[in-house]
Amino acid sequence: MTATEHQISFGPYTATATARGGALRELRYEGRELVIGFGADGGIPDYRGVICAPWPNRLADGRYSFGGADFQAVVNEDERGTALHGLVFGALWELLEQTASSVRLGARIEPGEGYPGRLDVSIEYELRADGLRSTVRAENIGPDAAPYGVCPHPYLVAGPAPLDDWAVQIPASEFMEVSAERLLPEGMAGVEGHAFDFRTEKVLGNVEIDHAFTGLITNEDGLAAVRAYDPSGTGVELEWDSQWPWLQIHTADKPVGPSRLGLAVEPMTCPPDAFNSGTDVIRLAPGESHEASWTIRALSR
Template identity: 70%
Template sequence: MSGTEHSIAFGPYSAIITARGGALRELQFQGRHLVVTFGPDGEIPDYRGVICAPWPNRLADGTYSYAGRSFGAALNEPERGTALHGLLTGVEWELRGHTADSVTLAGTVEAGQAYPAGLDVAVTYSLSADGLSATVLTRNTGTETAPYGVCPHPYLVAGSSPLDEWTLELPAREFLAVSAERLLPEGIQPVDGHEFDFRTPRRLGAVKIDHAFTGIVRGEGGLAAVRVLDPAGTGVELEWDANWPWVQVHTADKPAGKDRLGLAVEPMTCPPDAFNSGTDLAHLAPGESHEAGWTIRALS
């Protein structure tokens, strides 16, 4: 069940955050949805809005070695033989603070068979005239150094037109090719000449994406943004800071009736299966913290 939830508002913006998974259930601007929502009861579909930690995306076979020890996590994506999106997506997060325009929730990872150390993972969502800003602050509460990665998992909604008609701007020079059956990494490729090149904004059309992108083109202050625009003139932007060298983009291709409802845009501190490849993996020593932030705002 999605369970307890917390509402916040500022000016034309409003949001609902659930204790389950620290998830962004709803974000509206002047009554217009900016993310794909889900109901207050039942399981969270498609990991909508959750915080994925201590690893984002897929961990092959749910296994990895670290500091000479072997670890194994439950395969929550058994059809592909992977452990998907970490250890906290189904956990009830603790309320740490709640005001009219902000809320802080925290999830706890315990040391054990799946992970070498305890973690305190706190997410703060706050609304302002600039939109919804969020920060994940994670501290190693254990006695061992531990690998770490994180990502949020919102599905953006540009407007009422079908996703195929939206215009996408994605400032990435490279993408991570993946295997067809398991969606596990096979190597980095340039977007030049590829259907995934959206550095110049263009219509999404029928292209299907479920890939991690890197080589991010950044602006002032190391910020980067993905933007989607509806033909009617509405849109939404997700901007992230330099602590996220990757971004996963997914066109939410599903069976008929639930197909392509939004565009998942997930800044990631490391790529899929980083616990095995080591690529851009953070290593948190006891007492050490990691912080990263992002913002979702309406475009018009």
């Protein structure tokens, strides 16, 4: 194991976090994969398992204004002309703390042409009896206020059958309509009567999704969860708290190469292009911090 790899375990769960992007590289329950992983070296395909901060999803043309100033982030999704998934997915995160069952990694965001703030961002992965609990925290350590948003980017695996055969439940009553060419926001729509209505569990079939959802349906503890089951009876769940009012779902459709390998489930603090719309953007004043958690666990029936 290299210095960038950090393995943890608890009971039937094992996980590997990597300094590359602060990403969750592997998660297993009794040896069964719960996320689509990637190799110990080289690039991270499709942003698997990375932490997307200080914005999730896309910024149109990488441009936005904040505090009376204009910013230009690097456009890294050339075909759509967007700045995708923030500034730290390509960083080498520092090991801050590790135990047998947990690891905490950190990265710093510096101000520049693409962002006004100086943030310390950390991710803690902790295995427990009920799965992997992850907590991302950002603190503004600079002299100026900064806009902030975040999401994790795991691709869940319910079992060995193809994605089309999985039964899926998505607890959301609305979704964001996007442009076909750039996947940028065009408005909101209800899921009632739409192919995206997975409020009641149903087989995914050939439905293709790369959209943000909201109007989340929570339990009595204020938690929401996406669940997916394989026909064999194995399953996986991602559960999140009220800090994440948005959810991106992506069925991992690829025009070339392996397609629909897993289901991307990404709780988001704000929607796509939020630095331009202002919707649910967190304003971190100097010295302020933000923290949010989610849990991935194995299911069976």
